[in-house]
Each structure stands twice: as C-alpha cells, then as structure tokens.
Amino acid sequence: MANESVIRALKTKSNSLNLSSRKITHLPEVFAKLPWIAVLKLNNNYLSSLPSELMCLQKLTELNLGNNVLEEIPPVLKHLCCLNKLYLYGNKISHLSPEVLEGLPNLELLNLNHNRIKVIPAEIKKLCSLKSISVTDNHLQQIPAELGLMKSLTEINFTNNKLTQIPQQLYNLSQLRKLYLARNNLTELPEGLGWKNLKILDVAGNFLSVFPVGFQFLRLDELFFEGNCLVPFTLMESIQEKEVLALKELSARLILQENTNSFSVVSRALPMYPDLQDMLSHWGQCGLCSQPFLTTWLECVQFINTKKHMGMKSSQSVPVRVLLCSYDCFNRDDHQYYGLARL
Structure with a gap:
C-alpha cells in the first residue's frame, strides 16, 4: 500500500x-x-x-x-x-x-x-x-x-x-x-x-x-496558576519600630540618585571604579515610593488584581513580591501589604 x-x-x-x-x-x-x-x-x-x-x-x-x-x-x-x-x-x-x-x-x-x-x-x-x-x-x-x-x-x-x-x-x-x-x-x-x-x-x-x-x-x-502553594491572603501588621538608616545606606542612596544625572561628578567618576559600579548595579527600587536603595530593608507580598493591574479580562488575586525601602512605606494608610516575608 x-x-x-x-x-x-x-x-x-x-x-x-x-x-x-x-x-x-x-x-x-x-x-x-x-x-x-x-x-x-x-x-x-x-x-x-x-x-x-x-x-x-x-x-x-x-x-x-x-x-x-x-x-x-x-x-x-x-x-x-x-x-x-x-x-x-x-x-x-x-x-x-x-x-x-x-x-x-x-x-x-x-x-x-x-x-x-x-x-x-x-x-x-x-x-x-x-x-x-x-x-x-x-x-x-x-x-x-x-x-x-x-x-x-x-x-x-x-x-x-x-x-x-x-x-x-x-x-x-x-x-x-x-x-x-x-x-x-x-x-x-x-x-x-x-x-x-x-x-x-x-x-x-x-x-x-x-x-x-x-x-x-x-x-x-x-x-x-491554580494548584500552587500560594501564600495565604492574611493581613500582617508591622509592629517594628521605625529603622534608623545607616550612614553608608544614606550615602548609597545619594550616589544612586546622583548617578542618574549624566552631568554629575558621581556619574563621571563611577566608571573609574568598576568594583563600586558593580556593587551599585544591584540597587533596588521601593515598590511604593520608587526611591532607590542598596540594602533590602523589607520584603513583603501585595495581592494584585489581574483585571485592575494587568488589564486581563478575568479578575483574580495574585500574590506578588514587593520590595520596600522602609517601615514608613509598609505602614502607609493608603496601601495594605500582606504576608511579611523577611526583615
């Protein structure tokens, strides 16, 4: 055949x-x-x-x-x-x-x-x-x-x-x-x-x-995403005292901000210090105030709505990892964060 x-x-x-x-x-x-x-x-x-x-x-x-x-x-x-x-x-x-x-x-x-x-x-x-x-x-x-x-x-x-x-x-x-x-x-x-x-x-x-x-x-x-082990939708309040930022962290934040200005002394000097430039390349951005920071101060979870935040047709609550720069941001009245993961 x-x-x-x-x-x-x-x-x-x-x-x-x-x-x-x-x-x-x-x-x-x-x-x-x-x-x-x-x-x-x-x-x-x-x-x-x-x-x-x-x-x-x-x-x-x-x-x-x-x-x-x-x-x-x-x-x-x-x-x-x-x-x-x-x-x-x-x-x-x-x-x-x-x-x-x-x-x-x-x-x-x-x-x-x-x-x-x-x-x-x-x-x-x-x-x-x-x-x-x-x-x-x-x-x-x-x-x-x-x-x-x-x-x-x-x-x-x-x-x-x-x-x-x-x-x-x-x-x-x-x-x-x-x-x-x-x-x-x-x-x-x-x-x-x-x-x-x-x-x-x-x-x-x-x-x-x-x-x-x-x-x-x-x-x-x-x-x-059904059938996963997602963190529970449980509100956790922060009871920690407001942290006092170390001098090196304050300096790092200032350098990170200055580095965004191509005409600044910092921006022109950093290429001469590759090790320092590499360290600063690992900076984070606060999920609330958008301020840069070098050290992860707070890691938490925010539940976002797939329809409201992602433009999807279906409405589902999805836990998303969020990095915050301070407890001030965590305890803001206009935002609720859940499932505190790490200090």
Whole structure:
C-alpha cells in the first residue's frame, strides 16, 4: 500500500506524500527519486530509523514522524536544511543529537511531546529560526540557558516535566507570547521579568508561593496558576519600630540618585571604579515610593488584581513580591501589604 502511494507520487509529482497509519516498518529506497516532495507524513507507523536516501529530499519543509518507535532523532535529518516543521511526538527518544540540531537552521516548529527526553543540549541555540518548541510529557529536569539566545521564539511548551527552575536568560525572549510550564516542580520564577509581549502564562500545578517583583506589569490575556502553594491572603501588621538608616545606606542612596544625572561628578567618576559600579548595579527600587536603595530593608507580598493591574479580562488575586525601602512605606494608610516575608 505504501509502495502504491510512492509510485503515484512519482507519476503525479505531487509535492505532498501521506504515508501515515500504513504499518510501515522501513522506507523503500525509491525515496531518492522524489526530490520535489515538500510535505511528508510518516506518523502512526512502526519506523525505528530512516534511510540515508531521505537526504535527497532537499525541498522538504514539513516532516511528521509522530507516533513511531524512534529512539533518537534520525541522523539523516541534519541534511534537510530546508526543513521548516518537524513532528517527533509519541516516540521513545531520550537523547537529542547536537549534530542533527546544528543542521536545521530553517526549522521554525519542533514538536517532541510524549518522549523520554531528560536534557535539551546547549546546541539547541543552533536552531536560530525556531519559533515554537514543545517538549511536553517528558523527563526534563532543567532548561538550558542557551534557549534565551533564540530571539525568534514565540511559544514554549514544557508542560508536565520535572523542572525545578527556569533560567533568568528566558527573560531575553522579547518576542515570546505563549509560555506553558504547568505540572512541573517550580518553586519560584526568577526576578527581572522581561516578557513585554507575553500573552499566555501557564504555571498551574507547581509549588509557587509568590510571583516575582514587577509581575503586575505584564500585559497577559490569560494566566493559569491554580494548584500552587500560594501564600495565604492574611493581613500582617508591622509592629517594628521605625529603622534608623545607616550612614553608608544614606550615602548609597545619594550616589544612586546622583548617578542618574549624566552631568554629575558621581556619574563621571563611577566608571573609574568598576568594583563600586558593580556593587551599585544591584540597587533596588521601593515598590511604593520608587526611591532607590542598596540594602533590602523589607520584603513583603501585595495581592494584585489581574483585571485592575494587568488589564486581563478575568479578575483574580495574585500574590506578588514587593520590595520596600522602609517601615514608613509598609505602614502607609493608603496601601495594605500582606504576608511579611523577611526583615
């Protein structure tokens, strides 16, 4: 039956060949005579490897190998430089060959769902055109920082893995619109949110207790966070006496303020002291009065409304980490902060 379809493709020179669900265990060598094929569907078969003749398909842009018995990405794929979409879901793949990844510069979609993958190699960055990567229902324990170098990514789906953290570098993905991290083992999201275009975030079924500083400034359309260990919505009053700022902290605040003025003596002098400049680069900003400070004086939680503060259609209360510069700000009558985390 498969041979008949191949023969028909030879006669008609169709650019699409569908051999899905044919109980195929191996591909015939005649594929070397089909160089014009652009779309090839081999899903739902019993393929454990692909023949070298497949490298003749230099116009192939879409290849579906889903639901077969592959244990690795077939090496021959590294020769298909025009490949745009690659589906490898439902196989037995546990290892991603760096060599194959380096040979697919035009790949935009990679689907590796329902496999046995534990590690994504750093060479994933070689997929410089990749827009969508999906590795759901695998055994991933970490995400390579190199993923943050893939500026074209708009969608990432790592649902149902064993991730405990995500790298800070993912915030470099300014074009990212959809991020799915549900059902992992995440305990926190890194500080410094930079997803300006993110519209969908799914972190349901993890172990998050609070969202990072500045989370409320994201402009999401959808947020899923049920099934986490969020801090309780319980008001905690500060009973501490007003702190007296140390002289070095007062000096640091003055320097931080002066450094914003490019004409000031401080701003011109700091480049000559790289160690001091590095220390001052870790300054924080009070979540209430917006004043800069060097030492974290107060860390607390504020519950924000997703509809009011983030412009979402749904109204939910989300705990967001907030840094304050003093107890004066914490005890302001016009603001209520909850769940005091650290002094």
